[in-house]
Amino acid sequence: MEDQKNIIERYIQAYNKFDINGMIQFLHTDIEFENISGGETDTATKGIAAFKELAEASKQYFVERHQSVTSWKFEEDKVTVQIDYHGILAMDLPSGAKKGDAITMIGQSVFTFKDGLIVKIQDIS
Template structure:
């Protein structure tokens, strides 16, 4: 369990610091990422290159962002982390949100680890 917490915390710290290389170092080459909002998958990447492209695009959207872990639970093959998220937009978005607006969400992220790396990341909000 400590190994799982360690890799998850390392990934979240890199995410919060806009450290793309640090994030990539935590990922399995076959990483599957999904963002699920209101029960619908709105973003999905497969493989480390697709994930890296999304991560690079995402860094341009926010001037700051922070995922804070508020809970942690693990099963045999997965870990679930309760997350408080806050981000400040660096650009205007098509949905009407504008530069400087603050986004605050509560959610959870499910992680699966394979060969010591994150092989699945599913963000739920």
């Protein structure tokens, strides 16, 4: 449990710093990532290379981003964290959000572990 918490905290610290290599050091080679928004999966990847490509592409959208964990729930090989998210856009988005706009969300991330590493991440908002 403490190992899982430490890995997640270090992963989020790397995420907040736009440190992609720092993030992937905690990921299993078979990492699966899903972003679920409004009950629909809008992004999914499998494998380190696909995850790294998505992470590199995603960081261009923000000049600043920060995830904070507000609660933890531990179950066997899964850890669910409640997340407060804040970001500042680096560019205009098709949704109508403009460069410099602040984006704030509350959501949760579910981390599944295998062999001491994160093998699946589901970001749900």
